[in-house]
Amino acid sequence: MDFSPEGPKAIPLWINGHAFLTAGDRFYEVSNPATGEAIRRVPLSGAAEAAEAAGAALAAQSVWADMGLQARRVCLARLADELDRYSGHFAKLLLAESGLDEAAASAEVVAAVDALRGASVGETGVIGLVLDATQPLANFARVAAPALMAGATIVVKPSPKAPSAIFALCELSSRAEWPAGVLNLVHGDTAAIEGLCASTVDRLVYVGHAALGEQIATIAAAAGKTFCAQAD
Secondary structure, eight states, X not given: OXXXXXXXXXXXXXXXXXXXXOOOOOEEEEEOTXXXXXXXXXXXXXXXXXXXXXXXXHHHHHHXXXXXXXXXXXXXHHHHHHHHHTHHHHHHHHHHHHOOOHHHHHHHHHHHHHHHHTOOOOOOSEEEEEEXXXXXXXXXXXXXXXXXXXXXXXXXXXXXXXXXXXXXXXXXXXXXTOOTTSEEEOOOSHHHHHHHHTXXXXXXXXXXXXXXXXXXXXXXXXXXXXXXXXXX
8 A cells, every 4th residue: 555645644554453454456535525625545455455344354254253241341341431531632633524613523433322322132143234424433333332232243345435534443452452343444435345245244224315325236236245224
């Protein structure tokens, strides 16, 4: 990956507990919707990166599940505490990429913290989670937290339009002493989604606008992958 000082900073993937650099040459420029300025860029991943992330999630799933419910609850609480501690930073990331005003960006961080702290127990497995650019942090926490509580591990693919808050949350999971591989991130477009469908994830979950959900459902069906769409 080209990390030269020319152009916006590239945000790496997050796989197996650390930033993961890929040698791909396709990038998406992340723009501030209020100004049109290119502020960051993300590599557009494909099947190889998706398989790497899914493999890390699969390897971590038994370890995470065997920790027990109370230990996982502690991990989510630690992550919520870290997110709350850096709430101003996360609000700025959302503000820059989503076009939200300051109050809405701050409210989204609060919603994410609450979702992590108050998670019920959902379904376990290895989950590929695809997000659109609408409330990426809050929607991630709302959908991922119950699965994580149940012992699931996650590969998240945020929208390339709004990737920074999710990547920063992955970094915080390491600070909160989560086992490596429980939370993984790949960037990308259709190729990354196809890669997740071809990988070892048990099911694909999408959160966002219905039109994109229909496209992803078609990709999942062609690959024979279990798919679920949730409204944002």
